[in-house]
Amino acid sequence: MSAPQFDVIVVGAGIVGLAHALAAARRGLKVALFERTNPAVGASIRNFGQVWPVGKTGALFQRAIKSREIWLEASRGADFFCLESGSLHLAYHDDEMAVLHELAAAVPEVREFGQLLTPAQVAEKSAAVKIDGLKGALWSSTELNVDPRQAIRAIPGWLEKAYGVELHFGTLVTGISLPTIETTQGSFQAEQVFVCSGADFETLYPRHYAESGLTRCKLQMLRTRPQPTGWALGPNLCAGLSLYQYQNTFGHLPSFPAFKRRIESEMPFYVEYGIHLLVSQTRLGEVTIGDSHEYGMTFDPFDRADINQAILDYLHTFAHLPTFEIAETWHGIYPLVKGKRELILHPEPGVTIVNGLGGSGMTLSFGLAEEVLSN
Numbered sequence: 001m002s003a004p005q006f007d008v009i010v011v012g013a014g015i016v017g018l019a020h021a022l023a024a025a026r027r028g029l030k031v032a033l034f035e036r037t038n039p040a041v042g043a044s045i046r047n048f049g050q051v052w053p054v055g056k057t058g059a060l061f062q063r064a065i066k067s068r069e070i071w072l073e074a075s076r077g078a079d080f081f082c083l084e085s086g087s088l089h090l091a092y093h094d095d096e097m098a099v100l101h102e103l104a105a106a107v108p109e110v111r112e113f114g115q116l117l118t119p120a121q122v123a124e125k126s127a128a129v130k131i132d133g134l135k136g137a138l139w140s141s142t143e144l145n146v147d148p149r150q151a152i153r154a155i156p157g158w159l160e161k162a163y164g165v166e167l168h169f170g171t172l173v174t175g176i177s178l179p180t181i182e183t184t185q186g187s188f189q190a191e192q193v194f195v196c197s198g199a200d201f202e203t204l205y206p207r208h209y210a211e212s213g214l215t216r217c218k219l220q221m222l223r224t225r226p227q228p229t230g231w232a233l234g235p236n237l238c239a240g241l242s243l244y245q246y247q248n249t250f251g252h253l254p255s256f257p258a259f260k261r262r263i264e265s266e267m268p269f270y271v272e273y274g275i276h277l278l279v280s281q282t283r284l285g286e287v288t289i290g291d292s293h294e295y296g297m298t299f300d301p302f303d304r305a306d307i308n309q310a311i312l313d314y315l316h317t318f319a320h321l322p323t324f325e326i327a328e329t330w331h332g333i334y335p336l337v338k339g340k341r342e343l344i345l346h347p348e349p350g351v352t353i354v355n356g357l358g359g360s361g362m363t364l365s366f367g368l369a370e371e372v373l374s375n
């Protein structure tokens with residue numbers, strides 16, 4: 001029997017693979033999607049589900065906005081929760097407020113979609129924010145909030161139903177030599193393959209991965225029990241430590257060095273483990289809280305209680321939640337290439353590796369896939 005034939009095969013059903021399957025199928029191509037596990041359990045279901053364009057500029061901001069548009073469309077098509085939540089960067093120190101003022105002055109996209117708020121204006125947007133000691137905040141309207149556990153599991157069914165994508169979950173792709181793709185379910189043929197294998201650098205093209213500069217980041221996360229019915233977090237929240245964590249966005253601003261010196265002298269444990277806080281709420285009312293950043297190729301598989309405690313301690317400095325009771329903790333691992341926004345390789349004609357979106361895969365993948373498929 002001859003091997004089933006496709007125009008495009010996508011390896012990996014994380015957000016990067018799903019985005020490439022969608023972009024290919026929308027172009028009328030016959031697509032099959034292969035995922036090792038059933039369902040996918042990689043970085044894409046372990047994240048906050050925040051689509052976070054604020055702070056990006058130029059073409060990258062446009063890519064994030066394109067992704068945002070596709071997320072909204074996908075949420076309608078696949079029927080999953082997608083809240084146009086916006087976000088607040090909260091400032092409790094004058095140096096943090098100075099950095100936010102400078103960002104708003106320097107970045108046209110922040111001025112167009114954002115606004116600096118007084119504490120009273122923040123109180124109107126979120127019942128969760130501690131107003132005592134608050135200097136102000138940067139509001140941005142562009143952020144979305146999805147529940148990744150729901151969305152990443154709903155999108156494949158939509159791809160199958162609306163676009164005829166053939167799904168092969170529980171199927172490892174073991175080798176590619178076009179036009180043949182070898183899998184644990186037999187051989188398939190395709191003209192083009194997109195390898196979106198996330199933190200697996202060893203199964204396909206290991207030599208290309210080894211030479212690529214890709215590394216990994218481990219992040220610890222927590223989730224509360226559902227908050228009482230009717231209580232809403234409002235916008236996604238972050239605070240001063242996020243300005244430190246996202247030095248690509250804030251590091252060039254004139255007030256940043258003084259702010260950085262204070263954080264490094266007052267909060268060395270937070271600096272050492274890359275701890276800052278993002279806070280969002282799921283459709284079931286739970287509040288998702290994280291995270292830390294440890295870099296390397298292999299990690300201790302055990303999560304550290306002191307990191308989780310530091311995350312909670314910092315949360316208490318800026319948020320009131322009806323319940324802080326933690327229902328779940330976990331970690332996720334994402335691939336990144338330091339100094340690059342993504343990694344695109346062509347290990348052989350017809351094969352494209354798309355990887356290394358770091359902490360922005362949910363924000364950028366749909367837009368990036370549109371660009372990759374248009375080239």
Ligand SMILES: Cc1cc2nc3c(=O)[nH]c(=O)nc-3n(C[C@H](O)[C@H](O)[C@H](O)COP(=O)(O)OP(=O)(O)OC[C@H]3O[C@@H](n4cnc5c(N)ncnc54)[C@H](O)[C@@H]3O)c2cc1C
Pocket residue numbers: 011012013014015016017034035036037040041042043044045046047048049050051052171172173174196197198199200203204219220221290291331332333334355356357358359360361362363364
């Ligand atoms: C804790 C955490 C929080 C984050 N928060 C956010 C956020 O709020 N917003 C944001 O924009 N980004 C966030 N990110 C980043 C984002 O999650 C990642 O950039 C993104 O999920 C990477 O997607 P991926 O498809 O490359 O990887 P994955 O989701 O890991 O998917 C790769 C898939 O490929 C499969 N696979 C690998 N090899 C094979 C093979 N040979 N055959 C078959 N299948 C294979 C794997 O099983 C896996 O399911 C966060 C990441 C983490 C870890």
